[in-house]
Amino acid sequence: MTEKTIRVLYLASEARPFIKIGGLGDVAGTLPPSMYNLDSAEIEGYTLDIRLVIPYHSEVVEKYPFDQPLLTLTLPRKSGAMQMDVFESEIDGMPVYLIDGPEITKAERIYSFQPDEDMPKFAAFSIAALQLAKEIGFQPDILNANDWHTALSVYALKFLRRRDPFFKNTKSLFTVHNLPYMGAECKEILKDMYQPIRRWANLALPKWGRSFAMPLGLISADHINAVSPTYAREIQTPDFGCSLEEFLAKRSDRISGIINGLDYTAWNPETDERILFNYNLETLDERVKNKLALQKEFDLPQDAEIPLVIVISRLDHQKGIDIAVEAFRQIKSTKWQAIILGNGNQELEQQCSDLAAELPNNVRVAIRFDGALARRMYAGGDCILLPSRYEPCGLTQLISMRYGCVPVAHAVGGFVDTIEGDEATPETRTGYLCHKNTPEAFSEKLEQVFSDYANAEVWRHIQLNGLKKDYSWHHSAKEYFYRYLSMKR
Numbered sequence: 001m002t003e004k005t006i007r008v009l010y011l012a013s014e015a016r017p018f019i020k021i022g023g024l025g026d027v028a029g030t031l032p033p034s035m036y037n038l039d040s041a042e043i044e045g046y047t048l049d050i051r052l053v054i055p056y057h058s059e060v061v062e063k064y065p066f067d068q069p070l071l072t073l074t075l076p077r078k079s080g081a082m083q084m085d086v087f088e089s090e091i092d093g094m095p096v097y098l099i100d101g102p103e104i105t106k107a108e109r110i111y112s113f114q115p116d117e118d119m120p121k122f123a124a125f126s127i128a129a130l131q132l133a134k135e136i137g138f139q140p141d142i143l144n145a146n147d148w149h150t151a152l153s154v155y156a157l158k159f160l161r162r163r164d165p166f167f168k169n170t171k172s173l174f175t176v177h178n179l180p181y182m183g184a185e186c187k188e189i190l191k192d193m194y195q196p197i198r199r200w201a202n203l204a205l206p207k208w209g210r211s212f213a214m215p216l217g218l219i220s221a222d223h224i225n226a227v228s229p230t231y232a233r234e235i236q237t238p239d240f241g242c243s244l245e246e247f248l249a250k251r252s253d254r255i256s257g258i259i260n261g262l263d264y265t266a267w268n269p270e271t272d273e274r275i276l277f278n279y280n281l282e283t284l285d286e287r288v289k290n291k292l293a294l295q296k297e298f299d300l301p302q303d304a305e306i307p308l309v310i311v312i313s314r315l316d317h318q319k320g321i322d323i324a325v326e327a328f329r330q331i332k333s334t335k336w337q338a339i340i341l342g343n344g345n346q347e348l349e350q351q352c353s354d355l356a357a358e359l360p361n362n363v364r365v366a367i368r369f370d371g372a373l374a375r376r377m378y379a380g381g382d383c384i385l386l387p388s389r390y391e392p393c394g395l396t397q398l399i400s401m402r403y404g405c406v407p408v409a410h411a412v413g414g415f416v417d418t419i420e421g422d423e424a425t426p427e428t429r430t431g432y433l434c435h436k437n438t439p440e441a442f443s444e445k446l447e448q449v450f451s452d453y454a455n456a457e458v459w460r461h462i463q464l465n466g467l468k469k470d471y472s473w474h475h476s477a478k479e480y481f482y483r484y485l486s487m488k489r
Contacts, residue, residue: 006484008035009140009170011129013122013149014110015052015092018060018098020111023395024146024177027227028052029091030263032479036094043481051138053129055121056087056100057110064089066098069344073131075124076100078192084128086135099128116184118149119213123189126153142484143172148183151217156195158220171487174221176214178392179235179242181212204419205247213249215244223487224255226246227393228414240390258480259417261473262398269403274372275379279404281467284460287379289403294380298364298430300337307453308337309446310381310405312374312396315344315352315367320387320410324336325351326439327387328363333450339381341366341373357387378403382459383449387442391415397431401466407431408442408449418471422448426458431468 016029069085084101209215226232233241279286386409393414409415411433419432
């Protein structure tokens with residue numbers, strides 16, 4: 001191994017293709033192999049030796065059974081040692097390790113509805129992952145953990161560095177994807193694993209957060225990484241800091257943000273087999289055929305001149321679905337259409353259904369998760385409405401621009417970092433940003449969108465600007481490399 005190698009132990013609770021529940025599954029399944037396969041000529045002659053570690057969830061076992069474990073770990077606990085098997089696989093040539101054990105096997109779901117039910121599983125996984133690195137002789141320069149599920153690996157590393165020479169030079173990068181999800185209290189679990197909560201954590205953290213996984217990861221990390229630069233700043237404010245803003249603001253010199261990327265191979269309107277008519281920059285006129293087909297599918301008037309707004313989202317309050325519903329009610333224009341796709345909160349599902357009943361000439365609703373339909377909507381919708389109350393990064397706006405569907409979003413988090421909004425020049429605009437997250441503000445913004453849509457030249461320019469943007473994982477991978485490099489130095 002050359003001196004110009006950076007070794008990264010990358011921990012996540014999910015990663016495609018093994019298992020994907022949310023956006024983290026996309027990130028962990030795409031970012032590490034993108035970094036692993038970077039051309040050394042692009043990164044100052046370095047190579048990134050990355051090992052991805054995820055739990056061997058029961059759902060993963062069903063899809064990816066392995067005959068024999070690579071090795072068996074013995075996890076020390078006061079309540080009795082735990083045997084944990086490790087299996088080996090790969091993604092695009094990058095080694096992947098899957099850890100199994102009693103706490104992981106017995107879990108019926110990847111994530112339960114109660115974080116305290118998940119805590120024993122992810123605590124055991126986080127501690128075992130460090131032990132795995134030592135067992136296989138992989139001495140990491142960087143431990144990159146993600147969200148509360150792997151936060152205790154960062155906490156444990158802080159003390160391993162003091163007593164175990166193997167980890168003496170290992171630095172920790174803790175990536176925050178969604179700050180409000182703190183995990184659960186883990187004081188007793190840590191005691192059982194010979195990892196009691198130290199006095200310095202009690203002094204630095206707010207009293208309520210001294211035994212929660214996420215805050216313990218934050219206080220232990222050498223560097224905190226948010227999934228967009230704007231979100232990195234937002235979590236240091238009362239509106240988005242979840243009562244940790246003062247604690248985080250004192251560590252602002254250790255906090256930065258890197259935008260998540262998009263798999264441009266998986267999301268490509270030129271080759272996507274799940275849309276009816278393929279197109280690219282040069283053949284954008286073909287795109288309207290997808291719109292007409294989508295209108296027909298939902299029994300809407302087939303008219304290219306009528307702007308078609310789409311909503312593709314998990315139906316919950318964070319995504320601002322209630323704001324979208326009320327904004328549609330307040331639109332004064334008569335010629336517009338909207339299709340809402342998603343499921344989740346039952347109250348919001350009902351609100352969407354009620355809206356469709358109230359506005360039968362304008363609105364259609366599909367209360368379900370449907371990946372194929374989502375792609376047809378990206379390819380056929382004129383614009384996508386994104387009124388999220390907060391959005392650490394977001395992939396929806398990246399997908400929509402990739403497909404020529406113009407984003408109309410609340411000016412928060414990753415939306416700010418990826419959408420050139422109204423303040424941009426006509427030559428660079430890629431979408432619209434709404435600085436007030438109210439139904440009134442979004443209904444007014446949609447009226448502006450409809451007005452711009454009527455000008456074919458203006459609209460085409462906005463579409464093309466979005467299509468030309470490059471938010472592929474390749475760029476994010478290089479940014480992570482430079483973050484790792486600065487930490488190693």
